[in-house]
Amino acid sequence: MNDLPNRARSISSLRDFLELLEDSGQAITWSDPVMPEPGVRNIAVAASRDANGAPAIVFDNITGYPGKRLAVGVHGSWDNIALLLGRPKGTTIRELFFEIAGRWGDQEAQISFVPEAQAPVHECRIEQDINLYDVLPVYRINEYDGGFYIGKASVASRDPLDPDNFGKQNVGIYRLQIQGPDSFTLMTIPSHDMGRQIMAAEREGVLLKIAVMLGNHPGLAVFAATPIGYEESEYSYASAMMGAPIRLTKSGNGIDILADSEIVIEAELQLGERELEGPFGEFPGSYSGVRKAPIFKVTAVSHRRDPIFENIYIGRGWTEHDTLIGLHTSAPIYAQLRQSFPEVTAVNALYQHGLTGIISVKNRMAGFAKTVALRALSTPHGVMYLKNLIMVDADVDPFDLNQVMWALSTRTRADDIIVLPNMPAVPIDPSAVVPGKGHRLIIDATSYLPPDPVGEAHLVTPPTGDEIDALSKRIREMQLGALS
Amino acid sequence: MTTTICGRCKSSGAVTDHQGRQDGAVVWTILRCPTCNFSWRDSEPARAIDPAVRSADFAVDAGDLQRYPKILQQ
Numbered sequence: 001m002n003d004l005p006n007r008a009r010s011i012s013s014l015r016d017f018l019e020l021l022e023d024s025g026q027a028i029t030w031s032d033p034v035m036p037e038p039g040v041r042n043i044a045v046a047a048s049r050d051a052n053g054a055p056a057i058v059f060d061n062i063t064g065y066p067g068k069r070l071a072v073g074v075h076g077s078w079d080n081i082a083l084l085l086g087r088p089k090g091t092t093i094r095e096l097f098f099e100i101a102g103r104w105g106d107q108e109a110q111i112s113f114v115p116e117a118q119a120p121v122h123e124c125r126i127e128q129d130i131n132l133y134d135v136l137p138v139y140r141i142n143e144y145d146g147g148f149y150i151g152k153a154s155v156a157s158r159d160p161l162d163p164d165n166f167g168k169q170n171v172g173i174y175r176l177q178i179q180g181p182d183s184f185t186l187m188t189i190p191s192h193d194m195g196r197q198i199m200a201a202e203r204e205g206v207l208l209k210i211a212v213m214l215g216n217h218p219g220l221a222v223f224a225a226t227p228i229g230y231e232e233s234e235y236s237y238a239s240a241m242m243g244a245p246i247r248l249t250k251s252g253n254g255i256d257i258l259a260d261s262e263i264v265i266e267a268e269l270q271l272g273e274r275e276l277e278g279p280f281g282e283f284p285g286s287y288s289g290v291r292k293a294p295i296f297k298v299t300a301v302s303h304r305r306d307p308i309f310e311n312i313y314i315g316r317g318w319t320e321h322d323t324l325i326g327l328h329t330s331a332p333i334y335a336q337l338r339q340s341f342p343e344v345t346a347v348n349a350l351y352q353h354g355l356t357g358i359i360s361v362k363n364r365m366a367g368f369a370k371t372v373a374l375r376a377l378s379t380p381h382g383v384m385y386l387k388n389l390i391m392v393d394a395d396v397d398p399f400d401l402n403q404v405m406w407a408l409s410t411r412t413r414a415d416d417i418i419v420l421p422n423m424p425a426v427p428i429d430p431s432a433v434v435p436g437k438g439h440r441l442i443i444d445a446t447s448y449l450p451p452d453p454v455g456e457a458h459l460v461t462p463p464t465g466d467e468i469d470a471l472s473k474r475i476r477e478m479q480l481g482a483l484s
Numbered sequence: 485m486t487t488t489i490c491g492r493c494k495s496s497g498a499v500t501d502h503q504g505r506q507d508g509a510v511v512w513t514i515l516r517c518p519t520c521n522f523s524w525r526d527s528e529p530a531r532a533i534d535p536a537v538r539s540a541d542f543a544v545d546a547g548d549l550q551r552y553p554k555i556l557q558q
Contacts, residue, residue: 036512037528064504064511064527133502133514140525143532144542146492147523148514178523180516181501190556199556274554276521279542290544292554 008086009244013120013260014310017084017218018056018071024089026080027056035063036139044072044313044320051318053079053089058308065137069308074218076313076320081327084218093327094399097346100331103243109236110245119249119259126301127252131181135263135301136214136309138178142281146290149280150176150212152312154220155186155194156255157210160201169256170194171220171234176212177277177293184267185277185293186210189427191384198294201269208269210296211251215262215310219244222328252300262310263303267296284352285316286430317352326350329381333357336379341372348398354385355429358398361391361446369446370418377420377440384426388441396445407445410457416444490517491524491533493546520544 011017021027034040040059047054054077059070075081082091085099116122126135138148153176159168170193176184188195201208213220223238235256239246249259253266274292282288314321326349333354334347343362351357361372369391376382376389392398392407418441425438432438447456488498498515501523505511512527522544524533531537545551 035527037525037532064506066506131502140528140532143529144539146521147516177521179521180499188556195556199558202556203558276544276549276552287542290552292552294556 005086014215030059031061033061040139047073048319062137068137070137071308071310075324100327103241104335107240107243109239114247114249114259120304121261122302123305124303130298142315145280146278147177154213160206160208167233182298185295209253211255211257212265213261215308262307266300267298270295281315282428283321329354333379345394346398356388357386358390360394360398362394366449366452369444373442390443393446411447412445418442491535491538492522493520493544494535495519495546519546
């Protein structure tokens with residue numbers, strides 16, 4: 001498998017990626033009969049215990065859904081993310097982070113358009129008697145969810161007030177609750193692109209059409225969840241970050257969609273209408289409340305022959321959600337911070353979409369890390385999500401929690417903590433004082449620079465380098481050899 | 485057993501949205517409550533769908549639907 005980078009760049013669909021995963025021992029098929037509840041959930045949760053090596057699981061024998069296929073855990077482990085990025089299994093999280101960070105702004109987008117008649121996604125078309133339950137082998141993701149959720153949908157839409165602008169097309173991941181055979185609610189907030197578009201359409205009384213893509217190019221699922229500017233196209237961004245072409249076509253309702261997706265659901269916003277939605281077990285590991293959310297009516301469904309419905313297990317971590325978005329939450333914060341402060345050496349925002357972040361920085365002067373932390377809070381993602389920030393020196397790997405705990409234990413004074421009360425907060429943070437408003441915490445776990453009188457301790461410097469790596473490998477081999 | 489009483493808000497009148505079949509026989513039914521929009525499959529464990537044993541923490545008050553906030557208000 002020396003051609004991993006080329007193989008990763010040649011992926012154009014979920015099917016291609018599943019084949020690559022299978023060839024690498026990272027996808028399995030579950031052919032024993034399984035009940036939708038609680039069987040699918042149990043298996044998905046059991047797999048996600050192994051954040052490093054869990055395989056994707058394709059179910060092809062779900063009771064009551066003969067002939068239908070469901071995939072979970074496609075992005076459910078660091079090994080699967082490594083293969084997507086053209087790196088071997090076993091690549092460390094830190095190496096994957098720098099792989100992503102190194103691609104930032106580095107590549108040109110390669111977008112091609114496929115005529116609708118030739119696009120695999122349109123192989124089968126349903127325009128009458130639409131019943132989403134006929135197409136999708138759905139199941140209750142967490143036991144007190146309010147219904148059957150589509151948890152890994154990439155939703156594409158045009159700006160309702162500027163529909164011809166390619167850059168202003170939005171592609172984002174939103175949770176969808178099926179509300180009867182041909183309707184679903186979509187959960188968003190005003191600061192998300194889709195929230196802006198829904199509010200604009202309702203204010204102006206104009207039609208808002210969307211295309212919900214399921215079972216997509218695995219790069220889009222990663223990059224559509226990344227917070228980028230409103231006028232940046234997620235397709236262009238995903239193509240550039242993958243260093244590979246992306247094939248688009250038109251949905252039946254005129255939106256640019258991926259030509260090789262498994263399923264596309266075309267729908268229209270029902271202006272001004274709201275329906276009860278939720279609860280849903282969300283990424284902080286707690287249920288959202290019940291709210292009244294915008295509702296969409298399905299106008300058509302296109303799908304490939306024998307489509308694969310791709311979904312996600314999300315809930316109390318660690319879950320696929322964390323490996324899906326963790327690195328691509330961290331990398332933009334890193335890039336944005338380095339524009340102001342090149343002293344920043346890495347950003348780990350893997351935890352609960354960055355509710356806790358760890359930033360390593362070369363201190364320029366006493367207290368400098370606190371300044372960098374405040375800048376992090378004003379990055380696009382930091383505004384809502386970065387709740388707890390731990391600042392460490394550049395000699396600490398923020399992806400190695402043992403090292404982070406060492407820094408906290410030895411370099412933190414109780415008065416090195418800043419609490420910023422009554423700040424914006426993501427509404428589903430269960431610790432918020434009221435939804436949408438909460439406190440921020442900065443812990444400076446960096447060492448002391450003048451004029452601090454203490455200075456740095458005389459540190460022990462354990463041996464590192466090739467010799468130690470070779471010894472470590474030999475010990476491991478001897479250990480394995482003792483078993484045989 | 486298929487019941488049309490909602491496990492979440494205890495309203496009656498649930499509608500059938502879909503039936504799963506295996507070798508021609510119905511193996512489960514998906515129902516939806518028109519009052520609180522709860523959807524369920526009648527084959528799910530009782531603790532998720534049976535109003536007698538389901539956690540009250542996740543009940544919806546059918547008599548006070550106004551209490552649930554509306555998102556994206558102008």
